[in-house]
Structure formats: structure tokens, C-alpha cells
Amino acid sequence: xxxxxxxxxxxxxxxxxxxxxxxxxxxxxxxxxxxxxxxxxxxxxxxxxxxxxxxxxxxxxxxxxxxxxxxxxxxxxxxxxxxxxxxxxxxxxxxxxxxxxxxxxxxxxxxxxxxxxxxxxxxxxxxxxxxxxxxxxxxxxxxxxxxxxxxxxxxxxxxxxxxxxxxxxxxxxxxxxxxxxxxxxxxxxxxxxxxxxxxxxxxxxxxxxxxxxxxxxxxxxxxxxxxxxxxxxxxxxxxxxxxxxxxxxxxxxxxxxxxxxxxxxxxxxxxxxxxxxxxxxxxxxxxxxxxxxxxxxxxxxxxxxxxxxxxxxxxxxxxxxxxxxxxxxxxxxxxxxxxxxxxx
Amino acid sequence: xxxxxxxxxxxxxxxxxxxxxxxxxxxxxxxxxxxxxxxxxxxxxxxxxxxxxxxxxxxxxxxxxxxxxxxxxxxxxxxxxxxxxxxxxxxxxxxxxxxxxxxxxxxxxxxxxxxxxxxxxxxxxxxxxxxxxxxxxxxxxxxxxxxxxxxxxxxxxxxxxxxxxxxxxxxxxxxxxxxxxxxxxxxxxxxxxxxxxxxxxxxxxxxxxxxxxxxxxxxxxxxxxxxxxxxxxxxxxxxxxxxxxxxxxxxxxxxxxxxxxxxxxxxxxxxxxxxxxxxxxxxxxxxxxxxxxxxxxxxxxxxxxxxxxxxxxxxxxxxxxxxxxxxxxxxxxxxxxxxxxxxx
DNA sequence: CTGTTAGCGCGTTCAC
DNA sequence: GTGAACGCGCTAACAG
Numbered sequence: 001x002x003x004x005x006x007x008x009x010x011x012x013x014x015x016x017x018x019x020x021x022x023x024x025x026x027x028x029x030x031x032x033x034x035x036x037x038x039x040x041x042x043x044x045x046x047x048x049x050x051x052x053x054x055x056x057x058x059x060x061x062x063x064x065x066x067x068x069x070x071x072x073x074x075x076x077x078x079x080x081x082x083x084x085x086x087x088x089x090x091x092x093x094x095x096x097x098x099x100x101x102x103x104x105x106x107x108x109x110x111x112x113x114x115x116x117x118x119x120x121x122x123x124x125x126x127x128x129x130x131x132x133x134x135x136x137x138x139x140x141x142x143x144x145x146x147x148x149x150x151x152x153x154x155x156x157x158x159x160x161x162x163x164x165x166x167x168x169x170x171x172x173x174x175x176x177x178x179x180x181x182x183x184x185x186x187x188x189x190x191x192x193x194x195x196x197x198x199x200x201x202x203x204x205x206x207x208x209x210x211x212x213x214x215x216x217x218x219x220x221x222x223x224x225x226x227x228x229x230x231x232x233x234x235x236x237x238x239x240x241x242x243x244x245x246x247x248x249x250x251x252x253x254x255x256x257x258x259x260x261x262x263x264x265x266x267x268x269x270x271x272x273x274x275x276x277x278x279x280x281x282x283x284x285x286x287x288x289x290x291x292x293x294x295x296x297x298x299x300x301x302x303x304x305x306x307x308x309x310x311x312x313x314x315x316x317x318x319x320x321x322x323x324x325x326x327x328x329x330x331x332x333x334x335x336x337x338x339x340x341x342x343x344x
Numbered sequence: 345x346x347x348x349x350x351x352x353x354x355x356x357x358x359x360x361x362x363x364x365x366x367x368x369x370x371x372x373x374x375x376x377x378x379x380x381x382x383x384x385x386x387x388x389x390x391x392x393x394x395x396x397x398x399x400x401x402x403x404x405x406x407x408x409x410x411x412x413x414x415x416x417x418x419x420x421x422x423x424x425x426x427x428x429x430x431x432x433x434x435x436x437x438x439x440x441x442x443x444x445x446x447x448x449x450x451x452x453x454x455x456x457x458x459x460x461x462x463x464x465x466x467x468x469x470x471x472x473x474x475x476x477x478x479x480x481x482x483x484x485x486x487x488x489x490x491x492x493x494x495x496x497x498x499x500x501x502x503x504x505x506x507x508x509x510x511x512x513x514x515x516x517x518x519x520x521x522x523x524x525x526x527x528x529x530x531x532x533x534x535x536x537x538x539x540x541x542x543x544x545x546x547x548x549x550x551x552x553x554x555x556x557x558x559x560x561x562x563x564x565x566x567x568x569x570x571x572x573x574x575x576x577x578x579x580x581x582x583x584x585x586x587x588x589x590x591x592x593x594x595x596x597x598x599x600x601x602x603x604x605x606x607x608x609x610x611x612x613x614x615x616x617x618x619x620x621x622x623x624x625x626x627x628x629x630x631x632x633x634x635x636x637x638x639x640x641x642x643x644x645x646x647x648x649x650x651x652x653x654x655x656x657x658x659x660x661x662x663x664x665x666x667x668x669x670x671x672x673x674x675x676x677x678x679x680x681x682x683x684x685x686x687x688x
Numbered sequence: 689c690t691g692t693t694a695g696c697g698c699g700t701t702c703a704c
Numbered sequence: 705g706t707g708a709a710c711g712c713g714c715t716a717a718c719a720g
Contacts, residue, residue: 001457001459003712003713003714004713004714005713005714013690013691014690014691014692015691015692015713015714016690016691016692016693016714016715016716017689017690017691018714019714019715019716020689020690020715020716022714023715025715025716026689026690026716027689028689028690029689029690032689032690044457046454046457046458047458047713047714048398048458048459048712048713048714049397049403049458049459049460050394050395050397050398050403050459050712050713050714051394051398051696051712051713051714051715052713052714052715053393053394053696053714054392054394054395054398054696054697054698054712054713054714054715055695055696055713055714055715055716056696056714056715056716057696057715059393059394061405061438061440074419074422074624075418075419075422077422078418078419078421078422081425081441082441082443085441085442085443086443089442089443094405094440094441094442094460095440095441096405096438096439096440096441097425097426097429097438097439097440097441098429098433098438099426099429099430099433110390111390113345113388113390114390114391114392114393115345115392115393115394115697116393116438223627224627224628224630224632249628250624250627250628253627253628253629253630256630257630280418280594281628283567283568283594283597284568284593284594284597284625284628284629285597285628286568286597286600286601288568347696347697347698348697348698349697349698357706357707358706358707358708359697359698359707359708360698360699360700360706360707360708360709361705361706361707362698363698363699363700364699364700364705364706366698367699369699369700370700370705370706371705372705372706373705373706376705376706391697391698392696392697392698394696394697394698395696395697395698395699395712396697396698396699397698397712398696398697398698398699398711398712398713398714399697399698399699399700399711399712400698400699400700400712401699401712
């Protein structure tokens with residue numbers, strides 16, 4: 001491993017000149033720069049990461065804190081992580097994974113104090129989140145993926161649940177649907193402060209009401225069987241039901257199954273639109289689900305960019321970053337029958 | 345950020361004593377150790393990571409090289425990554441993500457030369473893999489997840505495809521199935537040197553032949569439609585078909601759909617066993633797929649452990665680590681009809 | 689535009 | 705059992 005001193009000696013310049021040539025912090029004449037570069041390639045020089053961090057007092061790694069398989073790592077998370085890692089790399093940073101449960105906030109701070117990471121990305125943020133509170137108090141650069149209830153001075157990027165719900169309702173309403181139900185995550189997730197459950201509920205209710213439609217929302221466990229039961233419940237509550245928006249992937253499969261079991265056709269009798277959906281899941285249904293898929297990659301990108309700006313400039317008043325889901329047409333949504341025949 | 349000197353001053357000892365108390369490299373009296381620990385907690389001391397790496401000449405990070413969304417990050421990969429990150433952390437290491445395509449082998453080496461990572465985990469290894477070749481030549485500690493054709497002196501952990509295929513055939517044969525087909529990944533994946541496609545093909549053929557059964561294998565694109573076509577092809581080729589082993593998740597959904605379209609019941613007429621399957625996918629089918637799911641977490645764990653031993657001891661002759669998939673009963677496999685009625 | 693030099697915070701070899 | 709001192713490889717003043 002060649003050092004900077006080796007390069008300097010070979011190029012017949014001083015060590016610091018090599019450093020400046022490398023960082024561009026100070027002008028270096030074309031001639032000497034050339035000699036330096038020649039020496040560097042000849043020696044296969046690569047600047048030592050640890051020495052650089054130590055001297056410059058800054059780390060070149062970003063940490064991603066995520067809850068270890070609490071809610072399961074789905075495809076959306078994978079897209080997010082991959083995108084974040086790539087964007088970080090494009091900016092000269094490395095992304096490290098810190099699998100910490102929400103209760104391990106202290107350990108996160110310890111690692112930050114070690115100077116291990118220049119900043120922290122916190123995933124799966126709850127409405128009230130100890131990790132975020134401690135990071136905020138410690139003054140460490142961080143960015144939330146998601147939003148706590150309290151937002152003052154806290155940098156974040158999030159999925160635009162409100163917009164997504166509104167887009168979903170709009171899409172179905174434009175196709176003539178009037179009786180549009182919503183199948184959300186479980187009550188328990190809401191009780192645990194899982195923000196998406198709340199935001200989507202609100203967004204859906206607002207979207208429906210605004211259009212003079214009556215919201216019918218149910219919560220549901222994250223299993224096909226729970227989805228079956230929920231579908232039955234919805235049909236009983238509203239026989240005129242012609243469309244269901246779901247934000248619960250496993251349950252969605254149960255909904256489709258239950259409808260088909262009852263002899264109802266998807267999408268001819270009932271349309272299904274799966275929102276905040278992971279990549280690929282649509283393909284696994286028959287017919288393929290029409291989905292609005294979660295912007296995992298874009299969130300990863302925006303999250304890293306936001307964090308980098310916090311690292312660079314402290315916490316200026318940054319514009320909010322809300323990323324909506326995008327529609328992916330499948331085969332589970334069709335125009336509403338008009339007038340819709342009674343079911344029984 | 346308190347430094348070791350701060351701690352030493354407060355504890356009225358010399359800096360090096362603090363270092364020894366921390367590392368245990370040298371005995372320290374109980375009394376002074378206590379004073380030191382008190383000082384450390386009082387100051388919230390955390391040893392600086394960069395300084396430590398620089399002085400000790402070793403990094404505390406492991407790198408995970410994976411092909412950026414080439415084949416898509418599924419649930420298995422997520423399990424793997426999460427598990428690897430956790431095990432690394434339990435051993436005092438951090439896991440960083442290096443999204444590099446196979447063609448960027450040079451950049452991987454550059455990062456290693458920077459001392460950024462103490463070792464590298466290479467995922468999705470192809471039969472002939474430039475990344476592995478270069479790492480091997482450079483002498484950098486690494487471990488493959490998967491196997492190249494050449495294995496001499498190359499540390500690896502992998503899924504036991506042969507055993508998994510054999511277990512799958514055994515399981516079905518025990519239930520009376522004689523005409524068991526295999527639906528593999530695409531021809532293209534094989535052409536690109538994707539090892540699982542080869543290994544599973546071989547394993548299946550051996551497992552069948554050994555039992556006096558005739559192997560019937562087809563390759564298939566990674567889509568439900570391709571799966572449909574493949575199912576049709578299989579049924580035409582072998583009308584007595586009573587079971588299908590699949591190693592192609594998206595295609596599996598097409599197989600189920602095609603069978604049902606033809607009025608065949610799953611599993612009464614045809615059993616389906618999805619091997620090397622991601623977590624959760626089984627749930628998305630109706631009835632839920634019987635699967636043998638890929639040991640993502642265990643691979644992550646073994647991969648990190650293997651890498652750590654390479655870092656510590658060079659490359660001793662390590663025992664091979666082959667991890668089989670484990671059966672998860674669903675509703676798509678049943679006892680074969682005997683004698684099975686003709687289809688037409 | 690270039691060279692000199694003092695640290696960055698910790699590991700580790702020496703003397704005591 | 706303890707302390708002093710040097711060095712890891714580089715950054716960033718400070719001189720010139």
C-alpha cells in the first residue's frame with residue numbers, strides 16, 4: 001500500500017502538494033499535477049480512508065438505521081436500500097446498515113459518537129420515535145424516512161399518502177365507481193404508532209368526502225385469511241361495493257380470493273387497486289393487480305440527498321419532500337357498471 | 345467528543361493505561377480500572393473509529409458487494425442482508441453496501457486498497473466471476489455467496505441446491521408421485537453463467553434418475569405468462585404429470601393459473617412444490633404454495649462468519665458450508681392418485 | 689503556486 | 705502495574 005509520501009517522493013514534490021492535488025483545495029500547476037498523477041498510477045496509490053477521516057474529522061459513511069425484521073423487509077425496502085446505497089456512493093459516501101430496534105436508541109448515539117457515521121438515515125419512523133428524539137437532541141445530522149408527529153426542525157422525506165389516496169379515489173371515481181372501500185393495515189399497527197396507517201386512513205376519508213362519497217374503511221391483519229374476512233365484512237356492510245382500495249399486500253390476496261369464492265368477478269364485479277405496493281407483487285395475482293407502487297427508490301435517493309445537505313449546511317429550512325406512488329395498470333380495475341345490478 | 349486523553353486526565357492515569365484498560369492487552373489493577381470506567385461513563389467516552397483503524401491498521405467494516413438490481417432484490421436477499429448486518433454487528437463490525445455490477449471489479453479493489461473494508465462478501469457469484477478472480481489475486485480477504493466453477497482456495501458458502509432438489513423429489517416420491525417435472529429459471533440465466541440454474545438442473549436430474557424416475561425439465565422466463573406456457577408445454581409432453589417442482593417464483597404463479605384454467609385442481613390433480621423460494625411468496629397464492637424456502641438468513645450468518653475467519657486466519661482449509669432449503673408446508677402438495685386417471 | 693509542520697485520536701513499544 | 709513517546713497516513717494551517 002503506497003502512501004502519499006511515497007507518491008510525493010516519486011513525483012519530487014512535497015507531501016502536502018499531493019494532498020492538494022488530490023483534494024483540489026488549492027491550485028496546483030498542470031505540470032506538477034501531471035507528475036503526481038503519473039506517480040499515483042505507477043504506485044497504484046489509494047488514499048487511506050481511516051487516515052483521511054481522522055485528519056479531516058469527518059467520516060465518509062452514512063448509516064441506515066432500520067428495524068430488524070420487525071415488519072419484514074419487503075421489496076420496497078430493498079429498492080430503498082439499494083437506491084440509497086447507490087446515491088451515497090455517487091457522492092463519495094458508503095452506506096452502512098445498522099439493524100437496531102426502536103428501543104436501542106442509545107446504541108445508535110454511541111456509534112455516532114465514535115464518528116463512525118457522518119449522518120444517519122432513520123427508516124420506519126413511528127409517530128413518536130425515541131431514536132429521532134435522541135438524534136435531534138444530540139445534534140447529530142440525520143434524516144427521517146417517514147415523519148414523527150412533531151416535525152419542527154426535523155428533516156424528513158416521506159411517501160405522500162394523502163396524495164396517493166386521493167389519486168386512487170380519483171382514478172376509480174373517474175371510472176364511475178361510487179362505492180369505494182378502503183382496506184388498511186391492522187389496528188395493531190395503528191396502535192403501535194405506525195404512521196402510514198393513520199395517514200392513509202385520513203387521506204382516504206378526505207378524498208372520499210371531498211367528492212361527496214361515503215368512506216368505508218376497515219383495518220385488517222397482514223394475512224390472506226384476514227383479508228378474506230375483511231372482504232366478507234365489507235360486502236356485507238355495503239352490497240353495492242364496486243371497488244376496493246387496499247394498502248395491505250398479503251390481505252389483498254385474500255380479498256381477491258374471497259371475491260372469487262363468492263362468484264364475483266375481478267374486475268368486472270369488483271375492482272381492486274392495491275396502493276403503496278411493493279414491486280412485483282402485482283404479477284403474483286391473477287389477473288395481475290392494478291397497483292400504485294411505493295416509491296422506494298425515489299425515497300432512498302431523496303433521503304440521502306436530504307441527509308447530505310443537512311451534513312453540509314446544518315439544518316436549513318428545507319422544502320418538504322413528499323413522493324407519491326405511481327399507478328401501474330394491471331387487470332383488476334375496470335369501469336363501474338352503471339347502473340350496478342344488485343348482488344342478491 | 346471526549347478523547348482518551350480526557351479520560352486519562354480525569355482518572356489521573358496515563359493515556360496508555362486507558363488504552364490497555366479498554367483493550368485488555370495488558371493487566372490493569374482493579375482500582376485504576378474502576379476509576380477509568382467511571383471517567384469514561386462520566387464523559388460519555390466512545391473511542392474514535394477512524395483513529396482506531398488508523399493506529400491498528402485494520403478496518404472494522406465488512407463490505408457486501410451485490411449486483412445492483414440486476415436480477416432484482418427479492419425477499420431472500422433482504423433476509424440475507426439483514427442477517428449479515430446483524431451478525432457483523434455482533435462481532436464488532438459494520439456492514440457496508442457496495443452496489444457494483446460484475447464489470448466494476450476494479451473499483452472494488454480500489455476500495456479495498458483504501459482500507460475501507462477489512463473483507464468483502466461477494467453475492468450472486470457467477471460461474472466465472474471477474475470480481476472473485478481479482479479479489480483472489482489481490483489477496484484481499486473475501487468470501488463468495490455462491491460458487492465459481494473454480495473453487496481452489498476460494499472461501500464460499502452456498503445454498504445446497506443438490507440436496508434441496510433431492511429433498512424435493514424425495515418428498516414428492518414419498519407421496520406416491522412418479523411423474524415429477526421441474527421448472528427452472530430461464531435459458532438466458534444459464535447462458536449468463538447463473539450457477540443456481542445449473543446446479544438445480546443437475547440435482548433434479550440426479551435425484552430423479554437415482555429413483556428410477558424420468559426427469560422432465562424445462563427452462564422458463566421469470567414471468568407468470570412464461571410459466572403458463574411452460575405448464576402447457578409440460579402437460580402436453582407428459583399427460584401423466586402429477587407434480588411440478590418449480591424454482592422460478594413468478595413463473596410458479598403462471599403454472600398454478602394455467603392448471604386451474606385447464607380445470608385441473610391444485611393439489612388434487614397436480615401438486616406444486618416451489619423450491620428456493622422467498623419468504624412470504626407462498627402466502628400470495630391460493631391455495632398457499634408449499635415451498636422449500638431459501639435459507640437467506642443462515643447464508644448471511646455463515647457468510648459473515650466465514651469471512652471473519654478468513655480475515656483472522658488467512659485462508660485455512662475451511663469446511664464447506666452448504667445450507668439446504670427447508671420445507672414449509674402449504675396447500676399445493678398432496679398424495680398422488682393411484683392409479684392416476686388419464687387426463688383425456 | 690509550493691514546502692514545512694503541527695496535529696487528528698489511538699495503538700504499542702519501550703523504559704520505569 | 706504504570707507512564708512517555710513515537711507513529712499510523714493524511715489534512716490544513718502557516719510560511720514563503
